[in-house]
Amino acid sequence: GQQVMQIPQYQHVQEGEDFTTYCNSSTTLSNIQWYKQRPGGHPVFLIQLVKSGEVKKQKRLTFQFGEAKKNSSLHITATQTTDVGTYFCAGRRGDDKIIFGKGTRLHILP
Amino acid sequence: EAGVAQSPRYKIIEKRQSVAFWCNPISGHATLYWYQQILGQGPKLLIQFQNNGVVDDSQLPKDRFSAERLKGVDSTLKIQPAKLEDSAVYLCASSSSGVGVGQFFGPGTRLTVL
Numbered sequence: 001g002q003q004v005m006q007i008p009q010y011q012h013v014q015e016g017e018d019f020t021t022y023c024n025s026s027t028t029l030s031n032i033q034w035y036k037q038r039p040g041g042h043p044v045f046l047i048q049l050v051k052s053g054e055v056k057k058q059k060r061l062t063f064q065f066g067e068a069k070k071n072s073s074l075h076i077t078a079t080q081t082t083d084v085g086t087y088f089c090a091g092r093r094g095d096d097k098i099i100f101g102k103g104t105r106l107h108i109l110p
Numbered sequence: 111e112a113g114v115a116q117s118p119r120y121k122i123i124e125k126r127q128s129v130a131f132w133c134n135p136i137s138g139h140a141t142l143y144w145y146q147q148i149l150g151q152g153p154k155l156l157i158q159f160q161n162n163g164v165v166d167d168s169q170l171p172k173d174r175f176s177a178e179r180l181k182g183v184d185s186t187l188k189i190q191p192a193k194l195e196d197s198a199v200y201l202c203a204s205s206s207s208g209v210g211v212g213q214f215f216g217p218g219t220r221l222t223v224l
Contacts, residue, residue: 006152033212042201043153045212088152090213097166098143100152 004091006101014109019076021104023089031092032065032072037103038085046074081108112136114216116202122222128190131219135183135204141165143213144177144187145201153201159185189221197223 005024013019023032031050035043047056049065049072056063062075076083086103093099115134123129135142140161145153156175158165162182170177174193179185189196199220203213 035213042215042218043203043213045214048212097168098155098158100145100154102152 004089004099004101006089006104008104009102010105010107012107012109013079015081016078019079019083019106021074021087021089021106023072023074023091023101025070025091025099027093028069029091030069030094030096032069033090033092034063034072034074035088035090035100036085037088041085043088076106079106079108081110084108114202114204114214116200116216116219118219119217120220120222122224123192124224125194126191128188129192129221130186130188131200131202131221133185133187133202133216135185135202136214139204139206139214140182141205142179142185143203143205144185145203146198147201147218148198156187192221192223194223197221 003026007022011019031048033048034046036046037043047063049063052069053067054065060077064073072089074087084106086105088103089101091099114136117132121129142159144156146156147153156170157167157177159179162179175189177187199218201215201218203215205211205213
């Protein structure tokens with residue numbers, strides 16, 4: 001079946017360093033969403049990307065959707081301790097079905 | 111605006127017992143989702159409702175899991191009988207109608223099967 005692969009699985013960065021997580025789908029997606037889940041919490045919606053090549057920014061977070069609408073990335077500039085958590089992408093297929101990636105767990109070293 | 115409500119928050123049962131979870135979505139949200147999240151993994155979609163109709167239940171183990179959303183508002187998810195591997199957090203989420211709007215998740219029910 002269709003997979004949404006997310007890498008890396010874990011990332012440890014020094015506070016102030018940048019962080020990037022990547023999401024890749026085996027097939028074209030109609031859109032992709034990103035969620036953040038704090039330890040012990042539930043996923044919280046961050047953003048949705050719809051258009052080919054789309055780039056959106058939220059303060060220190062930059063989201064990109066690939067030209068082929070098969071891959072996406074989330075980049076955090078100058079990480080802070082509040083960025084700790086697991087970041088999930090969720091791809092929506094053309095038939096409206098949703099597949100979550102396994103997530104990238106971000107740990108910040110003080 | 112009230113969020114997605116779920117109950118109970120925690121449940122411990124023995125294998126082969128039955129359990130039911132309840133979800134009340136955000137008012138006006140037509141789409142409701144049930145996910146299973148095993149520790150350290152991403153949410154796995156079990157079933158998606160659009161109003162009271164099922165959109166996708168391809169990953170629902172139908173021999174033991176069932177879900178309903180009779181009036182197109184709140185929903186229940188049942189497991190009968192439970193197995194050890196059903197230990198997980200069961201998340202309910204809702205979204206307004208239309209393709210691609212974000213999902214709002216409830217706090218989840220943590221199920222432990224002994």
